[in-house]
Amino acid sequence: MVIMEITIPNTAVWMILLLPLAAFALVALVTRFSGKPWLSAWLSIGATLAATCLSLWALLSVMSSPHHQIAIAGFDWLVISGSAGIQMGIILDSLTAVMLVVVTIVSLMVQIYSQGYMHGDPGYPRYFAFISLFTASMLGAVLADNLVMLFFFWELVGLCSYLLIGFWFDRPAAANAAKKAFIVTRIGDFGLLAAILLLFSQTNTVDIAQLHNMAIAGTLSGAVLTWAAIGIFVGATGKSAQFPLHVWLPNAMEGPTPVSALIHAATMVAAGIFLVARMFPLFEASPEALTTVSVIGAFTAIFAASIGLVMTDIKRVLAFSTISQLGYMMLGLGVGGVAVGIFHLFTHAFFKALLFLGAGSINHATGTFDMRRMGGLRKLMPWTYATFLIASLSIIGIWPLAGFWSKDEILVSALESQPVLFALAMITVFMTAFYMFRVVFLTFGGKYRGDNRPHESPKVMVIPMVVLAALAIGAGWFNVNGGFASFLGHGESYGFIEGLFGIFTHPLTWASLLMAGMGVLLAYAIYSAGWLSAERIGRLFRPFYRLFFNKYWLDELYIDIILKKIIINGLFARLKLFDTLVIDGLVNGVVRVAMNVVFIGFKSFDTLVIDGLVNGAGVAVSTLGRVLRKVQTGQPQLYGMFIILGILAIGLCLVFAG
Amino acid sequence: MSIGLEHYLVLSVILFSIGLYGALSKRSAVVILMCIELMLNAANIALVAFSRFITPQLLTGQVFSIFNIVVAAAEVTVGLAIIIAIYRRHETIDVSRIDLMKW
Numbered sequence: 001m002v003i004m005e006i007t008i009p010n011t012a013v014w015m016i017l018l019l020p021l022a023a024f025a026l027v028a029l030v031t032r033f034s035g036k037p038w039l040s041a042w043l044s045i046g047a048t049l050a051a052t053c054l055s056l057w058a059l060l061s062v063m064s065s066p067h068h069q070i071a072i073a074g075f076d077w078l079v080i081s082g083s084a085g086i087q088m089g090i091i092l093d094s095l096t097a098v099m100l101v102v103v104t105i106v107s108l109m110v111q112i113y114s115q116g117y118m119h120g121d122p123g124y125p126r127y128f129a130f131i132s133l134f135t136a137s138m139l140g141a142v143l144a145d146n147l148v149m150l151f152f153f154w155e156l157v158g159l160c161s162y163l164l165i166g167f168w169f170d171r172p173a174a175a176n177a178a179k180k181a182f183i184v185t186r187i188g189d190f191g192l193l194a195a196i197l198l199l200f201s202q203t204n205t206v207d208i209a210q211l212h213n214m215a216i217a218g219t220l221s222g223a224v225l226t227w228a229a230i231g232i233f234v235g236a237t238g239k240s241a242q243f244p245l246h247v248w249l250p251n252a253m254e255g256p257t258p259v260s261a262l263i264h265a266a267t268m269v270a271a272g273i274f275l276v277a278r279m280f281p282l283f284e285a286s287p288e289a290l291t292t293v294s295v296i297g298a299f300t301a302i303f304a305a306s307i308g309l310v311m312t313d314i315k316r317v318l319a320f321s322t323i324s325q326l327g328y329m330m331l332g333l334g335v336g337g338v339a340v341g342i343f344h345l346f347t348h349a350f351f352k353a354l355l356f357l358g359a360g361s362i363n364h365a366t367g368t369f370d371m372r373r374m375g376g377l378r379k380l381m382p383w384t385y386a387t388f389l390i391a392s393l394s395i396i397g398i399w400p401l402a403g404f405w406s407k408d409e410i411l412v413s414a415l416e417s418q419p420v421l422f423a424l425a426m427i428t429v430f431m432t433a434f435y436m437f438r439v440v441f442l443t444f445g446g447k448y449r450g451d452n453r454p455h456e457s458p459k460v461m462v463i464p465m466v467v468l469a470a471l472a473i474g475a476g477w478f479n480v481n482g483g484f485a486s487f488l489g490h491g492e493s494y495g496f497i498e499g500l501f502g503i504f505t506h507p508l509t510w511a512s513l514l515m516a517g518m519g520v521l522l523a524y525a526i527y528s529a530g531w532l533s534a535e536r537i538g539r540l541f542r543p544f545y546r547l548f549f550n551k552y553w554l555d556e557l558y559i560d561i562i563l564k565k566i567i568i569n570g571l572f573a574r575l576k577l578f579d580t581l582v583i584d585g586l587v588n589g590v591v592r593v594a595m596n597v598v599f600i601g602f603k604s605f606d607t608l609v610i611d612g613l614v615n616g617a618g619v620a621v622s623t624l625g626r627v628l629r630k631v632q633t634g635q636p637q638l639y640g641m642f643i644i645l646g647i648l649a650i651g652l653c654l655v656f657a658g
Numbered sequence: 659m660s661i662g663l664e665h666y667l668v669l670s671v672i673l674f675s676i677g678l679y680g681a682l683s684k685r686s687a688v689v690i691l692m693c694i695e696l697m698l699n700a701a702n703i704a705l706v707a708f709s710r711f712i713t714p715q716l717l718t719g720q721v722f723s724i725f726n727i728v729v730a731a732a733e734v735t736v737g738l739a740i741i742i743a744i745y746r747r748h749e750t751i752d753v754s755r756i757d758l759m760k761w
Contacts, residue, residue: 634760637682637690637753644678 008054008061010072013090016054016100017143020107020136023047027129040125041115044132048108051139055100062097068487069093074145089145091208094488098342099142099274102349105471106266107135109464113357114258116461117364127167131262134160138267142274147196147206150278154192154239154271158185161268165255177251184248188238192275195231198224212281221285229282229289232275233296240272240326243300247555249323253315253369257360260315264322265353273329273345277338290334297330298414298421303552305431309438310538310548313369314359317439321395322352324428328410331421336413339485343409346484347402351394351472357465358388362443364461365454371439376448380455383462385444387469392440394472396433396516399509405476409485411512429512433519441527666707673700687741687751691734698730 027040034040062068074089090096111131118127137160140153159182166178200206202224203214214220220228236242241249249269253260263269276283276293283289301324308320325348333341361384362377363369378385394401397408407429414422448454456462478484525531550556673696680693702723709719745751 632760634757635754636759640682644682 006061007065007070008057008092010090012054013058013070013072013092013143016051016058016104017136017139019047019051019054020044020132020139024129024132024136027125027132032125032129037124038115040128041111044128045108045111045115047132048104048111048135051135052101052104052108055097055104058092059097059101062092062094063487072145077149086148086206087146088149090143091145092143095274095277095338095342096142098346098488099270100139102270102346103135103138103142103266106349106353106468107131107138107262109353109468110258110262110357113261113360113461113464114256116458117258117360118256123167127164127256130160130163130167131259134164134262134267138271141271145208147199147208147211150208150275151189151192151196154235154275155189157268157271158182158189158239161185161252161263164259164263165252167255167259171254174254177248177254180251181248184245185238188235188245188272191231191234191238192236195228195235198231199228202228208278211279215281215285218285220282225282226286226288229279229286230292232279232282233289233293236272236275236330237296238272239275240269240330241323242272242296242326242330243303244554246300246304246323247551247558250316250319250551253313253319257315257356257363260319261353261356261360264318264356265349269322269326270345270349273326273333273341276330276333277342280333280338283333284337292334293330294334294414294418294421297327297332297334298418298424299327300324301327301331301428302424302431303327305428305435307548307551308435309431311435312371314362314371314374314439314443315356315369317371317435318352318355318359321355321432321435324432325352325395328407328425328428331414331425332406332410335417335421336410339488340406340409340413342488343479343484344406346478347394347406347472347475350468350475351391351401351403354387354391354465354468354472355395357461357468358384358391361457361461361465362454364457366450366452368450368452371442373450374443374448375446375450376444377454378444380448381444381457383456383465387462387465388444389440390469391472392436396436396519397429397512398516399513400473400476402472402474402476405479408509408512409479412506412508415508426512426515429515430519433516434523437520437523438527441523445528663707663711666703666711670700670704670707673697673703685752685754687744687753687756688738690753691737691741694737695730695734698726698733702726 023044023046027043031040031043058070062070070092072090072092074087076086077088078086111128114127114131118124121127134157137153137156141150141157144150144153162178162182165181166174168174169178196206199211199220203211203220205211211220215225238245249264252263255263283293304320304323304327308317308324311317311320325344329341329344329348331341332344359369361381362374365377365381365384366374368374390401394403397404411422411425411429414425526533526537677693677696677698677700681690681697684690684693705719705723705726709717709723713719741751744756748756750756
């Protein structure tokens with residue numbers, strides 16, 4: 001590990017971004033046509049592996065540097081003379097380093113796993129091209145040192161999610177899901193773009209470090225700051241699937257399952273959380289914005305968890321679980337700061353990627369995502385079962401797994417500042433435990449209810465799951481002594497630092513473990529032991545069941561009411577009416593007036609004046625001619641007379657005038 | 659009373675005026691031709707008179723008048739030929755009835 005003691009050179013940091021990008025270009029332009037799908041996969045995996053190593057090196061370098069920050073010179077990307085140009089530059093600080101590691105590790109595991117899952121798919125090379133681009137875009141967003149570059153890669157992330165969710169584009173559901181993801185996140189992106197423009201118009205800079213300094217120094221404050229922060233948060237709401245823009249994420253399940261793992265863990269949804277964390281000094285300077293973040297986060301957490309209780313599609317349960325956990329992260333950012341929110345993102349990335357890879361593995365074996373047609377897989381797929389169980393225990397926050405440490409940080413911070421939100425978060429802990437173990441019992445417990453012959457997945461799929469399982473267990477230990485928090489918080493520490501066992505001196509720990517235990521117990525009672533009947537409970541709480549099962553009718557609200565009734569029938573119809581009556585009337589009126597002027601006014605002018613002049617000249621000449629031709633009598637004697645008279649006249653003039 | 663330049667010029671003017679009057683008022687083409695002859699000769703008198711009284715040492719005016727007489731002879735020839743041609747076609751030499759140049 002001698003090399004790791006040397007600070008990472010700038011070129012190597014750039015390579016983290018450029019390697020996956022180069023892999024994308026090579027796969028898309030060259031190896032895709034080579035007829036050897038494995039070549040594309042290996043190229044892509046190789047690039048990501050190299051990026052992972054470089055990211056770890058970057059992390060170690062940042063940890064050993066004095067301010068946890070390494071300056072890297074950028075270059076001018078767009079030069080506007082006499083005005084602020086746009087740079088392509090890199091921030092390498094603790095936040096970036098952590099995100100780099102998360103993104104590259106999860107992407108690497110997902111890509112290795114995909115070799116098995118996507119085996120034999122006709123779009124295999126295309127898949128790896130997109131995954132590489134996806135990874136590169138996320139890395140670009142994480143590394144960006146200014147908002148324009150960040151926005152650029154942010155949009156690329158959105159584009160890649162569109163391409164990957166709609167990977168099987170010949171299926172209408174997938175194509176629609178891709179469009180939905182793209183359009184819904186675009187609503188959020190509008191907020192981000194507005195915020196960037198607002199900040200630029202007020203401060204004349206898009207440089208993130210400069211904006212941080214302005215917010216900390218107070219030169220950027222008041223309503224501008226609050227609105228900019230809220231705009232940024234709206235952007236994050238779209239990407240990170242927070243209420244009310246969460247509707248795209250459950251539909252994103254139409255993409256290949258490893259893509260879901262990537263989207264849910266490291267790339268797409270993490271971007272929103274990362275954005276808020278990156279711009280955190282702006283939020284810190286505005287209590288209103290920070291409160292908005294906390295409230296939306298806590299509400300999303302409990303809201304999505306309640307829907308997750310009743311879904312029957314395993315991927316949909318996981319999708320709502322992701323939304324719920326993202327809500328936790330937002331809550332963590334809102335009440336505790338960067339370290340708390342990002343720590344949960346860090347641990348969540350590993351166990352949620354693992355859960356999705358597990359779901360993919362189950363799908364690989366059973367050919368379905370419907371939990372009603374699973375069951376009894378514990379014996380048939382022992383590795384999948386073990387890793388899935390670890391991930392589930394981690395997500396519900398069981399000591400000493402990763403999720404426990406990060407979730408407790410959030411709960412402690414919430415209790416200190418927002419007791420109401422803390423209560424919501426505690427209920428969500430219970431719900432999370434219930435729905436996760438509902439999945440575990442329905443999938444792995446009991447007897448097999450499908451008609452396939454399930455078998456354990458190939459090694460290429462199992463090994464990444466084992467690696468992620470190890471991380472799902474151990475990723476939380478980085479903060480057992482507050483190391484992670486102080487690394488990210490620039491020396492400050494949040495939460496409590498009692499060590500691996502000392503944590504039990506805190507009553508809150510017992511309370512959250514108790515809530516989680518109750519959730520597991522209830523799930524066991526209903527879905528494993530059969531003490532309680534799911535149908536009877538469903539009937540007992542029928543209104544709630546229907547509310548949850550229909551996802552609070554939000555999709556219907558958006559599509560049928562807001563889109564069709566209000567926007568299409570209401571607004572657009574009004575606009576159409578306005579268009580028909582006023583605009584068309586105006587245009588037609590103008591045309592009619594013009595017609596009248598041109599075809600009647602100008603025509604009569606033409607007839608009278610122009611034609612009159614032309615004809616008049618003709619008529620005058622011919623009339624004059626008619627009169628004057630009488631003079632031409634053909635009598636030379638008369639002509640002679642005129643000549644003589646003329647000569648006499650000239651003579652007289654000369655005599656009298658001269 | 660001695661006969662001077664004025665006398666000749668007055669004679670010339672009288673002859674010219676008679677010729678002009680005849681040329682413009684007579685109907686017979688032959689008479690008009692004769693009147694034109696009269697006007698030419700009036701001019702000849704004036705030319706000879708000026709030559710005799712103004713520049714006696716030069717004979718330009720007298721040569722010019724001889725030249726005039728030659729031209730007049732040619733003119734009569736052509737004029738009479740035209741009149742005969744018109745007469746053959748229209749059976750008249752009354753110029754008021756010959757209006758081929760009319761509009």
